[in-house]
Amino acid sequence: MTIVEACESKTNTTPDFPMGWFSVERSHGLAVGEVKPVKAFDRELVLYRTRSGKVALQDAYCPHLGAHLGHEGRVVGETVRCPFHGWQFNADDGKCSNIPYCDEIPERARVRTWHTEEKNGEVYVWFHPENTAPQWPLPDLPELGDPAWTEPRYTEHLVPAHVQDICENSCDPVHFAFVHSQGEIPDSKVSIDPDGRTMHLHSEMTNNDFPSHLHATTYSPGFAMVRNSYGPGAEMIMYNSPQAIDSNNTLMRWTLIVRREIEDAAGDDVMKGIIDGLSDDYPIWANKVHRRRPVFCKEDKPLVTFRKWVRQFYVTSQEQREIA
Numbered sequence: 480m481t482i483v484e485a486c487e488s489k490t491n492t493t494p495d496f497p498m499g500w501f502s503v504e505r506s507h508g509l510a511v512g513e514v515k516p517v518k519a520f521d522r523e524l525v526l527y528r529t530r531s532g533k534v535a536l537q538d539a540y541c542p543h544l545g546a547h548l549g550h551e552g553r554v555v556g557e558t559v560r561c562p563f564h565g566w567q568f569n570a571d572d573g574k575c576s577n578i579p580y581c582d583e584i585p586e587r588a589r590v591r592t593w594h595t596e597e598k599n600g601e602v603y604v605w606f607h608p609e610n611t612a613p614q615w616p617l618p619d620l621p622e623l624g625d626p627a628w629t630e631p632r633y634t635e636h637l638v639p640a641h642v643q644d645i646c647e648n649s650c651d652p653v654h655f656a657f658v659h660s661q662g663e664i665p666d667s668k669v670s671i672d673p674d675g676r677t678m679h680l681h682s683e684m685t686n687n688d689f690p691s692h693l694h695a696t697t698y699s700p701g702f703a704m705v706r707n708s709y710g711p712g713a714e715m716i717m718y719n720s721p722q723a724i725d726s727n728n729t730l731m732r733w734t735l736i737v738r739r740e741i742e743d744a745a746g747d748d749v750m751k752g753i754i755d756g757l758s759d760d761y762p763i764w765a766n767k768v769h770r771r772r773p774v775f776c777k778e779d780k781p782l783v784t785f786r787k788w789v790r791q792f793y794v795t796s797q798e799q800r801e802i803a
């Protein structure tokens with residue numbers, strides 16, 4: 480019997496979007512009354528801040544004639560007003576609360592509202608394909624705002640890869656040697672907390688100009704805190720909150736803080752280091768496919784652990800179950 484292998488394009492599709500917390504904006508990037516279009520999870524969304532200061536993220540297309548609420552939409556009190564015929568939608572439940580030329584509001588006049596929370600200076604959305612309530616809280620970052628640490632510095636990068644592939648990068652010590660000119664594969668260990676959800680990578684970065692112990696804590700795909708310790712009191716933290724735009728594009732939002740003790744030595748160089756590091760990865764990400772079933776070798780243990788761990792974040796929506 481001849482076995483015909485399925486063609487590449489059929490076996491290498493990118494996964495859906497994992498559930499979890501994703502950043503959609505910095506808090507300081509959204510003023511009271513401001514309305515912005517946002518693209519996340521391959522959907523068009525509208526983000527705005529009401530007069531009372533509350534943030535709302537909703538499906539962007541107006542149920543009336545389909546105008547995009549994020550383009551020319553206006554905040555009116557605690558609602559967003561469609562630019563086309565003036566229908567208003569509540570920030571809290573998405574229901575239409577006013578049609579300026581009609582007393583009767585149709586039952587189905589409503590936009591889907593996503594669960595948002597502001598923390599650590601960012602606006603986060605809880606993503607689940609069925610828009611369920613959050614299943615775990617946002618992590619605390621006690622060092623942000625602590626006087627022993629510097630004020631946060633920000634950098635953002637649009638990378639042409641699925642959010643899972645970017646996350647996988649931080650569980651891939653071998654690529655440090657080949658892509659990031661480390662010379663040697665750093666000694667690394669991956670572990671998972673008893674909750675099954677929080678993953679840690681510890682790496683000894685001995686081949687850097689400044690050797691360090693790297694500890695990456697990943698809370699859900701892409702959402703990570705990377706702590707580099709150079710010695711007592713000499714630490715820096717990079718915090719990445721991604722925005723999964725579509726299957727092939729992710730906006731990384733990095734926040735950097737360093738201990739005051741190394742402020743003068745670390746700040747700019749470290750920021751430049753992050754940017755250089757990302758540009759090393761860039762040509763790989765821009766041209767790779769996502770292997771759903773990679774061929775692993777015996778020493779690929781961290782990657783195997785990662786792939787097992789990441790499965791829990793994918794849920795099949797009711798809609799997909801019905802189609803299947």
Ligand code: FES
Nearest residue numbers: 541543544561564
């Ligand atoms: S399209 Fe939005 S009010 Fe008509």
Ligand SMILES: [Fe+2]
Nearest residue numbers: 648654658760
């Ligand atoms: Fe990398």
